[in-house]
Amino acid sequence: MSTTTTPTAELSPRLSTPGALFTRLSVPVAIVALLVIGVIVSPSFLTVANLTNVVNANAAVGLIALGMTFVAVCGGLADLSVPANVAMGALVALGAQPVAGPLGAALLGLAVATAGGLINGLLVGYMRINPIIATLGTGSVLLGLSQLLVGGGIVYGESSDLASWVKSSALGIPVFVWIFVVVALILTPLLSRTPFGRWHLAVGGNYEASEASAVPVRFTKASAFVLTGFLAGLCGVLLALSNGQARPIIGSGYEFVAITAVVIGGTSLFGGSGSILRTVGGVIITALIGNLIILSGLPSQSAGLITGAIVLVAVGFDVYFRRKAGRE
Amino acid sequence: MNRITPRTAGRAIVQYRLLVLLILVAIFGSITIGDFFTIDTFQSILNRATIVGFLALALTPVLIAGHIDLSVGSILSMAGITTIAMQPVIGNVPAAIAGLCVGVLIGAINATIVVVFKISSLVATLATLLIFASLALLLTNSQPLSSTDPVFGIPLTGDLLGIFTPRSMMFVAATAILFVWLRFTPSGRNLYAVGSNAPAAKSAGIRSNAYVVATFLISGLFAGAAGVLQSLSTATGSPVAGAVMLIPAITAVVIGGTRLEGGRGSALATLGGVLALGALTMALEFNGVPAYTQAIYTGVLLIILITLDRLSSRDGRPASRTLRRVRVEPTTPREIPGRNA
Numbered sequence: 241m242s243t244t245t246t247p248t249a250e251l252s253p254r255l256s257t258p259g260a261l262f263t264r265l266s267v268p269v270a271i272v273a274l275l276v277i278g279v280i281v282s283p284s285f286l287t288v289a290n291l292t293n294v295v296n297a298n299a300a301v302g303l304i305a306l307g308m309t310f311v312a313v314c315g316g317l318a319d320l321s322v323p324a325n326v327a328m329g330a331l332v333a334l335g336a337q338p339v340a341g342p343l344g345a346a347l348l349g350l351a352v353a354t355a356g357g358l359i360n361g362l363l364v365g366y367m368r369i370n371p372i373i374a375t376l377g378t379g380s381v382l383l384g385l386s387q388l389l390v391g392g393g394i395v396y397g398e399s400s401d402l403a404s405w406v407k408s409s410a411l412g413i414p415v416f417v418w419i420f421v422v423v424a425l426i427l428t429p430l431l432s433r434t435p436f437g438r439w440h441l442a443v444g445g446n447y448e449a450s451e452a453s454a455v456p457v458r459f460t461k462a463s464a465f466v467l468t469g470f471l472a473g474l475c476g477v478l479l480a481l482s483n484g485q486a487r488p489i490i491g492s493g494y495e496f497v498a499i500t501a502v503v504i505g506g507t508s509l510f511g512g513s514g515s516i517l518r519t520v521g522g523v524i525i526t527a528l529i530g531n532l533i534i535l536s537g538l539p540s541q542s543a544g545l546i547t548g549a550i551v552l553v554a555v556g557f558d559v560y561f562r563r564k565a566g567r568e
Numbered sequence: 569m570n571r572i573t574p575r576t577a578g579r580a581i582v583q584y585r586l587l588v589l590l591i592l593v594a595i596f597g598s599i600t601i602g603d604f605f606t607i608d609t610f611q612s613i614l615n616r617a618t619i620v621g622f623l624a625l626a627l628t629p630v631l632i633a634g635h636i637d638l639s640v641g642s643i644l645s646m647a648g649i650t651t652i653a654m655q656p657v658i659g660n661v662p663a664a665i666a667g668l669c670v671g672v673l674i675g676a677i678n679a680t681i682v683v684v685f686k687i688s689s690l691v692a693t694l695a696t697l698l699i700f701a702s703l704a705l706l707l708t709n710s711q712p713l714s715s716t717d718p719v720f721g722i723p724l725t726g727d728l729l730g731i732f733t734p735r736s737m738m739f740v741a742a743t744a745i746l747f748v749w750l751r752f753t754p755s756g757r758n759l760y761a762v763g764s765n766a767p768a769a770k771s772a773g774i775r776s777n778a779y780v781v782a783t784f785l786i787s788g789l790f791a792g793a794a795g796v797l798q799s800l801s802t803a804t805g806s807p808v809a810g811a812v813m814l815i816p817a818i819t820a821v822v823i824g825g826t827r828l829e830g831g832r833g834s835a836l837a838t839l840g841g842v843l844a845l846g847a848l849t850m851a852l853e854f855n856g857v858p859a860y861t862q863a864i865y866t867g868v869l870l871i872i873l874i875t876l877d878r879l880s881s882r883d884g885r886p887a888s889r890t891l892r893r894v895r896v897e898p899t900t901p902r903e904i905p906g907r908n909a
Contacts, residue, residue, distance in 0.1 A: 372690050377874075378867070380866070381864050541709075545703055549695075552681065552692070555695075563686070
């Protein structure tokens, strides 16, 4: 099986194209540039407290970006139902505590969000429905259901060993960040070294050729959405446990932050190339930009404006380099 | 061959989904509500469906041309706050025109990104959705604006000829104009060719790009009209007014039979879809189903319809018998958004 897919996987980095060069250099350069700007803008930027805060606040949404990378790589564009799955995970993780206990409720929250991802996967992978429309639809339904579940109010959690563990630190680094690092370390080789990951690259690169090469194209596409649903649920469960409360709007806007991180890292939204490491770089960049907006006193509403503009510019570059490389 | 199998039955339901849905809603309404079949109810349904209707109308030409505009909700918000903010400065009618201009301007931005920078309309308008939703919040500091002349917009929802209101009349008129353009003029028919097979249309001498630009401008204009009418009739410019309207608008268009893959659709079918969704909403609200569950049932309806559409159209037959007869057969496999190289 892997012998048929290897050529596609080896082609995808496109080391010789200007696009690849641009992608390789741009992420580290951007991070350094943002750090320099940060030092100039605010004296409190380069402090341990601030940077810990930045990393901590973005590790949760970073998890979603890791899943979204698989969605983008396999040609699934993006999963817009993320806020709904985050909300479902969070609300169930707290709401089911009296019945199932803290650990049981957390697992239940994960299961519900994964089921949401499974519905997306069936619609996009097996029914071949446009992923944006499908996930807009499921997102609308699931978010509506989550509001129905709590009647628009807030769910409070009990204090538990699990909740205090989520809030704790190990070796001076918050558990949140450890979880993000562990998930990234698992997913990096999964995407770049295993047949499963190469299926994603192959399907995103050329759907028909992959199908003809006996790649399970439908399963591959579906699995990316299941993974994203699971990670959105994990994000929701962790946020709910650490906050001790959850509302249906807990994950609103997270889909765009995750898409931005993926695109900024240099993973093409149109499939066929990308890596988890790039997305980690993208998560760091979006985290720093978000922090700089707050520190420089810009209104918080401008975050969406800047995020949207970044997505357009990054995708514009991607399209431009793809056409130059003759892959139009 | 003519035996009724689950597959043929399913296809029939998909083809006549508009009729099926209208009949189901009519039966449901007449059983549960005493005076459902009255002119007053119809007037009310049409009036309340006007805003979503304009958004659905905005989406129709874009979808026929094989693109999509996800930013219509954000255009609605931007046009609405522009109108209310400009009212005290330049007067009522110029403020409404300013709102329309903002809509067309955002449509022009979308068109530029799609045509000049060649970014897929899904991604481009997803980004402008976010940008203009944020801009609306930024400009208003997340607070709804109150109109300085709240009386001006009241007549918009008043009675007109018994079955219309002035604003629903505008919606019906806009539908009629769009219908005539799409159905009876050469340029309207060319639009279907562009949506069916853009390269073939181009080699046949149709300037595809110009048509795509036009559809985004129309989309901006109609979404702007939705924003202007909504803000004037409610005397409020809300920065989040359009946030929840994208799904109902897409659902209304899909109920009508316009396909998301381009090349097929009709303004009259969209009107039917808007009415069916409006009647369903009204019937459910009369039965005490809370308004916020609208997100759930419209989403479910949308998912079911696009799934059925996909299931029944695998063999290439038209999925919906809309009112269009001109069909340009694709000669090459068409690009499907999301899988293009």
